[in-house]
Amino acid sequence: MKDHRKHSKYYIKNQETYWDKRFKKEKFIWGKKTSECSKDAAKRFQRYPNIHKILVLGAGYGRNTKIFQDYGYDVDCLDFSQNAINLAKKFDIKSKFYKISILNMDKIKDLYDGIFGFDILHLFLTEDREKIIDLCYNRLNPKGLIYQAVFSEKEDTFGKNEVEPKTFKSRAGHFIHYFTEQDLIDSFKKFHIIDTGIIKEPENHGEFGPHIHKMMYIFAQK
Numbered sequence: 001m002k003d004h005r006k007h008s009k010y011y012i013k014n015q016e017t018y019w020d021k022r023f024k025k026e027k028f029i030w031g032k033k034t035s036e037c038s039k040d041a042a043k044r045f046q047r048y049p050n051i052h053k054i055l056v057l058g059a060g061y062g063r064n065t066k067i068f069q070d071y072g073y074d075v076d077c078l079d080f081s082q083n084a085i086n087l088a089k090k091f092d093i094k095s096k097f098y099k100i101s102i103l104n105m106d107k108i109k110d111l112y113d114g115i116f117g118f119d120i121l122h123l124f125l126t127e128d129r130e131k132i133i134d135l136c137y138n139r140l141n142p143k144g145l146i147y148q149a150v151f152s153e154k155e156d157t158f159g160k161n162e163v164e165p166k167t168f169k170s171r172a173g174h175f176i177h178y179f180t181e182q183d184l185i186d187s188f189k190k191f192h193i194i195d196t197g198i199i200k201e202p203e204n205h206g207e208f209g210p211h212i213h214k215m216m217y218i219f220a221q222k
C-alpha cells in the first residue's frame with residue numbers, strides 16, 4: 001500500500017508535467033469540436049429530471065464541457081494542468097474549473113447530479129482507478145448519473161509493454177488500461193448499470209494523424 005501510494009504520487013506529478021508541457025506546446029490538441037461521447041452523455045442526462053449540476057473530470061481545455069453548458073447545466077470541471085485550464089477559460093467562459101488531481105476530488109465539497117469523464121479513467125493502475133470510482137460515487141447525489149468513456153480492448157494501440165493485466169505503459173509514459181465490457185461493468189459494481197457500448201471517435205492530432213478511437217462508455221446511476 002505504502003509503495004503504491006509513493007508510486008502513484010510520482011506518476012501523478014510526472015503526468016502533470018507531461019500534460020502541462022503538451023497543452024503549452026500543442027494548445028487545442030484534439031480540436032475544438034466536442035466528442036461524440038459528450039453528445040451521447042448530454043442527451044442521456046436530459047432524459048432524467050432533476051439533473052442540474054454536472055462535474056467533468058480531466059476536462060482539459062473544455063472541448064467536452066461547453067456542451068453541458070449548452071444543455072443548460074451548471075458545470076464544474078477539474079484538471080491538474082494549469083495550462084489546460086488557462087486555455088479552457090477562454091473557450092468555455094461559464095464553467096468553474098478546479099486545478100486539482102482527480103485523486104483529490106474529495107477536496108471539492110459540492111455534490112453533483114451527474115459526472116462525465118472522457119479519456120481519463122483508463123490512465124491509471126487498478127488501485128487508483130478503484131479509488132477514482134469510489135470518489136465519484138461519493139461526489140454524487142442519490143440517483144446521480146455517471147458517464148465514463150474509456151479506451152477499450154478494441155483500440156489499435158492495445159498490446160505493448162504490459163504492466164498490469166490489460167494495462168500498458170505508453171511511449172509517452174502514461175499507463176493505459178484497455179477495458180473489456182465485463183471489466184468496466186465489474187469496476188462500477190457499486191452503481192446500477194444502465195448501459196454500456198462502443199462509440200467511434202475520429203481524431204486527428206500530432207504524430208498519429210487521422211485515426212478513430214473505439215471508446216467504450218458506461219452509463220450508470222448511484
Ligand SMILES: C[S@@+](CC[C@H](N)C(=O)[O-])C[C@H]1O[C@@H](n2cnc3c(N)ncnc32)[C@H](O)[C@@H]1O
Pocket residue numbers: 012015019020030057058059060061062063064078079080081084100101102103117118119120123
Ligand atoms: C487524454 S486527455 C483528455 C482531455 C479531455 N477529456 C478531452 O478529451 O478533451 C486527459 C486529461 O486528463 C488530465 N489528467 C490526467 N491525469 C489527471 C489527474 N490525475 N488529475 C486531473 N487531471 C488529470 C490531463 O491534464 C488531460 O487534460
